[in-house]
Amino acid sequence: MFAVCSSLLTLLISYAFGSADYRTYCYDLRNIRAPWCVLAGHNKAVSYVKFLDSETLVTASTDNSLKIWDLNKTSPSSPSTSACSLTLGGHTNEKNFVGLSVANDYITCGSETNEVFAYHRSLPMPITSHKFGSIDPISGKETDDDNGLSVSSVCWRGKSDMVVASNSSGCVKVLQMV
Structure with missing residues (x-):
């Protein structure tokens, strides 16, 4: 069980939300059975999620950081840690x-x-x-x-x-x- 802290819909097919379990979940609304990627890398709850463009996501966390994620570097099979292209502080x-x-x-x-x-x-x-x-x-x-x-x-x-x-x-x- 996790608490949803933030969410965003973009391009009418992608949905992403941050969670109290320190991760960000990305879904394709045409197939919501499972997330198409899970972004892992924050050390505390993810409080905000925004799309910079269709391939780039920004997340904010109560760990004092923002992270920029390259969605082209994600994996559907396991949490993606290498998709973080930059940490802002x-x-x-x-x-x-x-x-x-x-x-x-x-x-x-x-x-x-x-x-x-x-x-x-x-x-x-x-x-x-x-x-x-x-x-x-x-x-x-x-x-x-x-x-x-x-x-x-x-x-x-x-x-x-x-x-x-x-x-x-x-x-x-x-x-x-x-």
């Missing part, structure tokens, strides 16, 4: 859902450090990040103290260079990649 994700969004070759995710991180699919480290502050209750101004907040949702805005992100206090920001 720099953000913090150990217990909360921090969001994951993809656009073209770019990947964004939130962090338990109250930051948004952006990655390019070819680099293992972030290309940029933005720290949310918290609002000082006396001055009403934003401060650098995160007060234990996390960025919990990220989404690319259509076909643009803008990301909408929100944190656990309800603060929403529209950020532009330049």
